[in-house]
Amino acid sequence: KKILLLNGPNLNLLGTREPDVYGATTLADVERQCTEHAARLGYALECLQSNWEGALIDKIHEYGRLYKSGEALGCVFNPGAFTHTSIALHDAIKGVDGLPVIECHISNVHAREAFRHHSWVSPAAAGIIIGLGTNGYLLAIDALVRRAA
Numbered sequence: 001k002k003i004l005l006l007n008g009p010n011l012n013l014l015g016t017r018e019p020d021v022y023g024a025t026t027l028a029d030v031e032r033q034c035t036e037h038a039a040r041l042g043y044a045l046e047c048l049q050s051n052w053e054g055a056l057i058d059k060i061h062e063y064g065r066l067y068k069s070g071e072a073l074g075c076v077f078n079p080g081a082f083t084h085t086s087i088a089l090h091d092a093i094k095g096v097d098g099l100p101v102i103e104c105h106i107s108n109v110h111a112r113e114a115f116r117h118h119s120w121v122s123p124a125a126a127g128i129i130i131g132l133g134t135n136g137y138l139l140a141i142d143a144l145v146r147r148a149a
């Protein structure tokens with residue numbers, strides 16, 4: 001079975017982008033660690049990062065179909081700044097009806113600017129991991145596996 005690791009805008013810059021906030025780990029490091037972690041648990045990880053809202057929506061739709069056919073376990077999703085703006089991502093997750101999505105934020109958005117306190121994605125998410133750095137992605141994979149057990 002497959003798990004999707006989905007990262008939204010600007011997360012391709014991880015490692016060099018505001019390292020005091022997001023740390024020194026690159027997206028390539030995250031994807032490698034998560035791929036190894038998922039493999040240890042018996043799952044194949046597919047990774048996609050996009051700066052384009054529509055590409056993220058298309059991928060959620062694809063995994064909605066894979067979930068229904070029993071080929072996917074769920075999705076770990078850091079929507080980046082689209083978290084705070086995108087009703088379309090909320091609707092995509094609601095629209096595929098069933099795909100478990102764990103929303104994941106590297107930084108503690110609640111300890112930051114007020115405009116980061118609201119998430120359009122959270123009401124559609126199966127669960128949320130916030131503020132645990134890039135370790136949060138690994139914890140989100142664990143959460144998907146455990147909720148299916």
Ligand code: DQA
Nearest residue numbers: 078080081105106107109116
């Ligand atoms: C983020 C938090 C968002 O507010 C921000 O726009 C990001 C990254 C995080 O992982 O902490 O791009 O989702």
